[in-house]
Amino acid sequence: MTKDLDRRRIEPELLDILPADDPRAIGSRRDLVWINALMFQSAIMSGLLKANVRKTPTRILELGSGDGAFMLSVARRFARSWTDVDLVLLDQVNLISDKRRADFAALGWRVETVTDDVFDWIAKPGAGAYDVVSANLFLHHFSDADLKVLFAALRSLAPVFLATEPSRNASALRMCSLLRVIGANEVTMHDAAASVRAGFAGNELSSLWPSDSSQQCVERRIGPFTHAFSVIPKEALPRCTTPLS
Numbered sequence: 001m002t003k004d005l006d007r008r009r010i011e012p013e014l015l016d017i018l019p020a021d022d023p024r025a026i027g028s029r030r031d032l033v034w035i036n037a038l039m040f041q042s043a044i045m046s047g048l049l050k051a052n053v054r055k056t057p058t059r060i061l062e063l064g065s066g067d068g069a070f071m072l073s074v075a076r077r078f079a080r081s082w083t084d085v086d087l088v089l090l091d092q093v094n095l096i097s098d099k100r101r102a103d104f105a106a107l108g109w110r111v112e113t114v115t116d117d118v119f120d121w122i123a124k125p126g127a128g129a130y131d132v133v134s135a136n137l138f139l140h141h142f143s144d145a146d147l148k149v150l151f152a153a154l155r156s157l158a159p160v161f162l163a164t165e166p167s168r169n170a171s172a173l174r175m176c177s178l179l180r181v182i183g184a185n186e187v188t189m190h191d192a193a194a195s196v197r198a199g200f201a202g203n204e205l206s207s208l209w210p211s212d213s214s215q216q217c218v219e220r221r222i223g224p225f226t227h228a229f230s231v232i233p234k235e236a237l238p239r240c241t242t243p244l245s
Contacts, residue, residue, distance in 0.1 A: 005168050010143060010198045013191040020093050024187045029095075031188040032137075033069050035179070039225045041136055041164050042073040048162045049074070049132070052232050056082050057131035061157065063118055064138030065089035068100045068111075071134075075107050083108035088130070090114040090121060119146070122153035130158040139205070139229075140165050140198040147208045154231075155213050161231040166199030171224045173197070200227040 018025040036042060062071050068089055075082070087109050089096055094115040104111045114121065121127065133154055139147060154161050166172065176192040184192070206217035209231060219229040 005170060005173065005197065005201075008140075008144070008168065008198055008200070008204070010141070011194050013141065013194050014187045015191055016141070018187065020095060024185060027185045028187040028191065029067055029069075031179070031182070031184045032066070034182050034184075035188070035192070036070055036073070036136070038182075040223065041226065042070060042077065044222055044226055044228060045070075045074050045134065045136060045162065045164050046077040048164070048228060048230055049078075049134075052160055052162065052230055053132055057085060059086045059088070059128075059130045061088045061090065061128075061130045061133045063090050063133065063135040064141075065091045065096070065113075067095040067097070068104070070136050072100065072103055075104060075109050079107050085109045086112065088112045088114060088128070090116065090118060092117050118150065122150065127153075127157060132160040132162065133158045134161070135163045135165075137165060137195065139163055140195055140200065144204075144208055147205070151209045155210055155215060159215070159233050161215075161229075163205070163229040165205075165227045165229065166195045167221045167223075167225055167227040168196055168199035168201045169221070169224070172199070175224065200229070205229045 015025055015028050065071060071087065071089065075085075075087075085108065087104065089111060090113075092115065094113050096111065096113050101111050142150065173193060173196045176189070176196060179189055179192055200219070201221070203217075203219055205219050206229070209215070209217050213231075214234060215231045216234045217229070217231050219227065222228050
């Protein structure tokens with residue numbers, strides 16, 4: 001099994017193929033809420049934000065936002081300190097409900113949705129400027145060549161880019177079979193294992209960031225499941241290396 005994980009293997013994930021209103025897709029999105037909680041993804045992303053964003057951001061872009069549940073869980077962790085934020089949620093399907101918008105609004109976060117393929121979007125003029133761009137369980141869907149294209153565009157959008165991705169390791173792959181315990185459906189079971197095989201290890205993401213960038217890349221495994229990737233201004237490196245709480 002370990003040898004099979006030496007290199008990334010990307011395969012189609014069922015949730016990306018199913019119609020958004022398919023009952024299996026709806027069930028799998030519910031499963032993802034539990035999976036993010038079990039992986040401590042929102043806690044990890046919040047820790048990265050606290051360590052690497054020096055002041056309250058006024059404009060955040062999330063790539064692959066899904067139904068907004070993950071970013072809402074992150075926003076709630078900043079309820080007392082970040083209360084005037086413009087949040088742009090980008091995904092190829094708009095799954096943001098009126099209820100979700102209201103939940104963000106209660107925290108002082110104003111939501112704008114962009115429905116587009118991320119590569120089509122970055123190719124258009126006027127993408128805007130942001131204080132931070134984030135992604136959760138998103139980058140592993142793409143080949144290294146595609147990620148190079150994406151990263152070349154992202155470096156000019158914001159001074160900080162943060163990502164929480166699947167860690168590609170044998171323990172994480174074995175744990176995927178235990179998702180049945182939380183009642184995960186067949187879509188989630190398939191996609192969880194596929195995500196691990198397409199995940200990251202070592203400095204694989206750093207090697208894809210433009211080498212002439214004025215930013216510093218830091219990546220590491222956090223726990224058995226998560227691979228964290230931070231891109232920050234070089235002068236901010238001491239803050240980035242502070243251990244997460």
